[in-house]
Amino acid sequence: MRIGLTGSGSSIDKLVNQAQQAEADGFASLWYASGVAGDPLVAMALAGRATTSIELGTAVLQTYPCHPLLQVNRVVAAANAMGRPGLALGLGPSHAPVVEHVLGLSYDHPGRNTEEYLRIVAHLLRDGALDFDGTDWSVHSGERAARPEHPIPLLLSALSPRMVRIAGQFADGVVLWMAPRTAIANEIVPRLQEVASAAGRAEPRVVAGVPVAVHTDIDAAREAVAATATSYAGMVNFRRIMATGGATSPADVAVIGDEAAVRIQLEALVEAGVTDVWAQPVAVGADRARRQESLRRTRQLLTALATDDT
Secondary structure, three states: OOEEEEOOOOOHHHHHHHHHHHHHOOOOEEEEOOOHHHOHHHHHHHHHHOOOOOEEEEOOEEOOOOOHHHHHHHHHHHHHHHOOOOEEEEEEOOOHHHHHHHOOOOOOOHHHHHHHHHHHHHHHHHHOOOEEEOOOOEEEOOOOOOOOOOOOOEEEOOOOHHHHHHHHHHOOEEEEEOOOHHHHHHHHHHHHHHHHHHOOOOOOEEEEEEEEEEOOOHHHHHHHHHHHOHHHHOOHHHHHHHHHOOOOOHHHHOEEEOHHHHHHHHHHHHHOOOOEEEEEEOOOOOOHHHHHHHHHHHHHHHHHHHOOOO
16 A cells, blocks of 8 residues: 655754655655645755655645746756655645635636646646647746656646546646545546546556544544644535535544554545555644654554555
8 A cells, every 4th residue: 555644844854854754664655735844845855865765745736826837847956856756746726715815816717727737737747848828828938948857747636527637638647635535436536547548648646635543532533633624624625525525524534543444444545546545644632642642553553554565
């Protein structure tokens, strides 16, 4: 089972140390949000140079505030600085409240905007120079596009049918967060595979991010997940994909229970078509000691699953 963790740390040194420890523990990947360390690409480049094989991915970089040519050049610069394969580019249009109220930009036509964006990024990463005039994005790159020294997998945050179609056409797969297993199995994977096959593309990756808590007190674990996911619970895109999978809150999507129950739930995600599990351990407990113990227990199981060859 390919298992990754959320990339986090309060300093560059801690981010690098986390990557080294995760690699030593057998984890396949780390996934970094767009705000990590101000910009995760710097930390990822440094962590990549301090490790040898662990994949470091963005989950996700926002599309709206960054022109696709600039985005490609930033990512290629970080990937080349790593000095080895292993950087994965996850992109997404973010959400209306963030783009409109935080960034002060228009969130009109996110589907069309993302489709043009992915078309440009995919071409620049794989084929180099591009002349393209779209409605939302245009580029005439000439020799201005940096060339990656190693392939950079391109993933899209795809929580709607249109986004899944775009991913199947232009990306190497999807990177999901808060998508219930039934939505992945019944809606995302079949459509993604169908579109990718029709486009002559390879079998797509499905990276599924979920909160994970190994704990015997289910109610306490659900409360802990809810407390860490308040911002997600209010976003339209997340509410839609949760409803598609029969969930009403992030706690319904989280993988919770004792060791045996969590193992079964993670295996069910793989059976649903998930190729990579991105686990975000959640601390459960009324005080620091209990929360630390719950994290130790969760990390111990995830490590065992990540290194299990059976």
